[in-house]
């Protein structure tokens with residue numbers, strides 16, 4: 001099918017590449033001219049595992065092209081809107097870009113189009129889209145509007161798109177539902193050639209859930225808010241563990257064994273970040289407020305999350321006493337591993353707080369340093385984890401990249417000024433760290449000193 005994707009961010013680019021991979025003819029547009037020319041020249045505007053290879057493959061096969069919004073609107077029988085919906089100062093989602101695209105479709109398209117909102121939008125945005133398409137239509141456009149929320153995680157978005165647990169569509173006409181079913185048929189049947197797994201693990205066919213537009217829109221916000229609530233919940237349990245002398249990793253394990261709770265998203269740490277959870281929780285609170293529902297539960301989720309940075313800084317202060325003039329290593333800047341995305345990354349907030357108190361930061365991240373430099377230039381950016389730790393009074397692990405787990409601790413011990421690791425993600429093996437003479441401080445009562453090494457490794 002001829003499909004268009006408007007917006008080449010994480011979601012749009014993954015959507016365009018994967019839809020082309022499963023056999024569709026896709027045109028993807030981007031309004032940022034610099035980004036667009038990079039994509040047209042075969043470059044990548046962002047880091048996302050596997051995406052570059054998939055794009056190369058489908059472009060070579062002639063199934064993916066990049067260009068302007070106008071060209072995209074003219075191309076596709078179905079148009080996916082994947083533009084940004086950033087937060088406004090009052091927490092509402094800014095729907096400016098969506099409105100602009102609706103206007104452009106209304107003015108530029110003729111015949112029939114299925115307009116699909118994939119960007120995360122407040123409930124009833126579909127109704128607004130319908131209204132604006134009809135108000136601005138000048139060339140006899142016939143259309144349906146549908147919602148198709150994405151559940152892609154940055155870092156694993158290609159796999160998430162091609163092997164989803166569920167595909168949710170919200171359509172208010174049989175025609176729209178049928179088109180979406182046809183678009184996703186190769187994924188529902190898992191009948192495409194998988195570009196990332198040589199012997200693709202059969203993950204079970206995804207569930208195709210068709211609802212009305214309003215319900216589909218709500219599913220997205222409710223899912224993200226629920227996951228954020230799980231994280232804030234375990235972060236509060238971690239605080240309690242620290243006071244009463246319990247170990248949050250054991251508490252989380254015990255809780256997660258109950259299938260009604262499940263073990264995922266129970267990792268405590270410095271709080272959730274990224275461009276989705278913080279803004280989606282805020283937007284969901286506002287949506288509820290405007291509908292007369294006081295969702296104060298989510299206000300607490302947000303408040304707990306905002307408190308994570310200060311609590312972590314307090315932990316650093318407790319250990320180092322005076323921060324002024326101290327050299328501190330920061331391992332990890334991205335809001336989570338396997339991405340270069342630093343938007344709303346707790347690591348950046350922590351660095352700013354430490355700098356405000358006079359600390360000097362030496363930072364390293366495998367992918368996110370270019371983006372971080374634009375946000376906080378006054379940091380010493382280093383080649384690797386060892387260089388970042390050299391001469392420092394503490395190493396703070398703020399993003400749980402796999403390579404930090406593989407550090408040669410005995411080598412590291414010779415480089416630091418003081419052997420102290422503060423693990424903001426409970427990602428490191430305590431035994432490895434303390435048996436090499438480091439004092440280890442984790443989140444939620446999982447700290448250990450070198451003296452406890454033999455007890456931990458059972459000798």
Ligand code: UGA
Pocket residue numbers: 120150151152153154155224227231264265266267268269270271272273274275276277280335336
């Ligand atoms: C999230 C959702 O997981 C996706 O389903 C959704 O499609 C996406 O938002 C979106 O709305 O577009 P993402 O933001 O890529 O995906 O990242 P997550 O893996 O969900 O992590 C979000 C944040 O929570 C990160 O800062 C992570 O470090 C933190 N987190 C996650 C924890 O602190 N603890 C956990 O146990 C899990």
